[in-house]
Amino acid sequence: MEKCRASSRIIIIGAGVSGIAAATRLLQNNFQNVQILEAEDRIGGRINTVYFGDNVIDLGAQWCHGKQQNCVYDMVKDMGILHETGDYYSPIKRVRSNKEVVPHELACRIHDIAVKSMPSGPHPVVGSFGTHLTQTFWRKIESELPQVNRDVASEALNTFAKHESSIIGADNLFEVSVREHIEYHECDGDKLLHWGTKGYRRFLRLLMKVSADTPEELGLLEGRIQLDMKVIKIELACPRKVILRCQDGDYFEADHVICTVSLGVLQEQHEKLFVPPLPAAKVNAIRSLTLGTVNKLYLEYEKQPLPDGWVGFFCFWLEEDLIELRKTEYFWVEGITGVHMITCQPRMLMAWVNGPHGRHMETLSDEKVLEGLYWLFRKFLTFEIPPPKRFVRSSWFSNPNFRGSWSYRGVMADERNTGPWDLESPVLGEDGHLGLLFAGEASSRNHFSTVHGAVEAGYREADRLIDHYTSCSVSA
DSSP states (O other): OOOOTTTOEEEEEOOBHHHHHHHHHHHTTTOOEEEEEOSSSSSBTTOOEEEETTEEEESSOOOBOOSTTOHHHHHHTTTTOOBOOTTTTTTOEEEETTSOBOOHHHHHHHHHHHHHTSOOSSSOOSSOHHHHHHHHHHHHHHHHOTTSOHHHHHHHHHHHHHHHHHHHTOSOGGGBOTTHHHHSOOOSSOTTBBOTTSOTHHHHHHHTTOOTTOTTSOGGGTTOEESSOOEEEEEEETTTEEEEEETTSOEEEESEEEEOOOHHHHHHHHHHHEESOOOHHHHHHHHHSEEEOEEEEEEEOSSOOSOTTOSEEEEEOOHHHHHHHTTSTTGGGGGEEEEEEETTEEEEEEEEEEHHHHHHHTTSOHHHHHHHHHHHHHHHOSSOOOOOSEEEEOOTTTOTTTSSSEEEOBHHHHHTTOOHHHHHSOEEOTTOOEEEEEOSGGGOTTTTTSHHHHHHHHHHHHHHHHHHTTTSOTTO
């Protein structure tokens, strides 16, 4: 008997925002047999809102990036739950490793030159993102700020590059594609729209149609999510079915599977996860795109430890201090571009650490991480920061269900002529059956690395199945 929407068995691997978006879209379009298998003991994937401090913090996705053509913003814009960060961080200090605070006007001028040195326009740049930034920056310094201290300008450029690397998710900008600025489409508007005291999980609840009064319920997905269910084998079988096997021995059959696992998991497991092996073009995309590591460190205090007039500071390393740092056990703090306050959490400080330094940080104990942080504070600040009341951090790379934070287009993707378009393409069974579909932020052509890109990808694959069954009557 021919399958229809109501009778088709859909299994989604991953209860992150992409999987949840796909599931809710399907359920709202008359698909009735939809299940999600999630390897973690919670939903949300790389959205992970936890209680901490005066309300909540986000260990993963934190901000809604822009307003225009952003499906996350469009969904909530009239609800009053997203708030602009605006110029909250504009007074941030730039402090050299000899404790000298760079004059604010000078720091802003150098920063503006660095921003204008970023790749832009409709054409690829030469070399890499980092090559273009470095060469353009020094040309502009010579023409626009020739009198500036070259050491300070160099320190500013290094910090700016590390900060941009953390935004993109790259270990460094020399690994970023010459097409990154073309392929990734920024959404106009405030790039740091925040969720107030609710965190990004509020958006998950909205997707699932959960009331703010009952935040722990699953709404549309009640009874449809199985946690601690790690899929270890996905087999496209005949006739017209997909077989899934889980680590605990459970076995599932489906008509269609939407795989939303992270790019890092695909890179580590695709050879043993899929039967038969994935097509060459998809394997090329998996191996060529990159999942970066960006981690967060949160420190809670009895009261805000920064003095009045400070919202945070960026670290400008003198070259001789950086050389010495790299010889010590605290070498990983080079990956911390700065430390700052966060909105709606008046007693807290937050730091970011990315790339190889962030991955090394994950191997350390909390005590060793705090030891390194406080060494950094003493190195840069003339005032004392008291011990924190509590401390928490993310560890995205070492978690086998993620293996990183978010994706970006690296130079290897250029060399191998691939991209998200190859990652998103469905895989058909031997009988031509639309068996295996792929979603997740890394499969978004123009909004990779973002929550709205992940949501769009989930909707895209749900719509693919909706279109596949357009011939079925709604009453079925």
